[in-house]
């Protein structure tokens with residue numbers, strides 16, 4: 001842009017005199033511009049004054065003084081920033097090849113880009129920037145949308161600094177987010193009057209994922225450290241005080257075996273979760289009959305249910321219920337839900353699996369719903385939205401005592417996400433819980449594995 005300015009300013013004598021002459025010419029030009037811009041207002045005031053003299057008998061001297069004051073105010077009073085920039089922009093000749101190419105490039109970028117003049121006023125912004133700041137206008141100062149002092153300092157220092165800097169800042173309104181702004185002066189070797197390019201990046205999501213990863217590692221280490229500490233304690237006891245006590249040794253070894261299997265369960269669940277996450281973006285392609293999945297889960301869990309004093313009632317779909325899925329993962333979903341119903345349900349009670357076809361409505365495809373219902377103590381409503389978070393448990397001690405890892409429902413959620421399915425949780429404290437899995441049907445398809453009858 002500065003290259004266009006060079007073409008328009010006529011050559012002037014160098015030195016102090018040259019500068020003075022240049023300033024006077026610039027002053028006259030400014031007055032002329034203001035005069036022409038306000039010509040209609042000046043004519044209107046002249047007509048009003050003349051009418052007042054002729055009709056209302058206003059003194060000519062008063063009328064003349066009034067008119068002169070108005071013209072002086074129009075020509076000399078300082079104007080609003082935005083007004084001046086709008087005028088400057090209007091006077092700017094059509095974008096040169098370089099500027100037009102830059103605008104095109106900025107429009108193609110997925111991140112918000114704003115071009116500022118050296119005074120920090122907006123010359124151009126791309127669509128993502130307009131999406132980010134609804135009130136961003138050409139000609140307004142950048143401080144009207146980003147008020148962070150560090151950012152504004154970086155903008156005002158940009159022409160002198162001559163190199164790009166990145167500033168990170170937090171915003172609370174309209175939504176809480178963390179942003180990174182790269183402020184880059186667009187000047188060529190030693191030139192001070194270049195424009196400034198601002199590139200913005202939303203860091204909120206990246207920082208949230210980093211935080212989740214850190215929390216996950218902290219939780220996983222904590223979960224492993226607890227049984228490990230207990231094992232070390234027992235080993236020390238066996239090496240010292242319980243060395244000669246066969247009864248204590250037997251008791252401690254049983255607890256140690258239980259702690260070791262708790263660690264194994266946790267590591268298995270972590271591996272399972274990481275396997276599902278690795279495949280999260282690869283939708284399953286096999287055709288699976290959900291009746292086959294129900295039968296498999298029933299076969300593996302019925303002995304456990306019996307041992308725990310439960311009756312497992314299993315319903316099935318009247319016809320093959322075919323979905324696109326990974327059979328082993330879908331079996332794991334159902335197993336995790338039934339195991340939870342057995343863990344947290346009331347002993348001696350019933351755990352029911354219900355299968356229901358939901359026909360298609362309008363453009364919504366038909367779906368299959370499998371519900372796992374228990375008559376246990378239920379879950380208070382404030383916990384429901386968080387149940388599928390990793391390591392979230394309503395009662396940590398009760399989960400651990402029942403062999404829980406806090407990862408069962410997180411695995412269910414991840415598997416269902418991969419299958420574009422849904423998990424609905426309904427629970428009434430004191431009455432029980434219903435966990436319902438929903439998957440889209442595949443019409444007119446035969447499953448790739450035979451339907452086993454349970």
Ligand code: ADP
Pocket residue numbers: 340341343344345374376377378379387388392393394395399400403404405406407408409410433
């Ligand atoms: P856990 O290994 O602790 O069972 P999950 O991810 O499977 O972990 O479940 C998370 C928490 O949800 C459990 O700790 C428990 O508090 C609660 N929960 C899950 N299923 C049920 C249920 N059927 N009845 C009552 N609470 C349940």
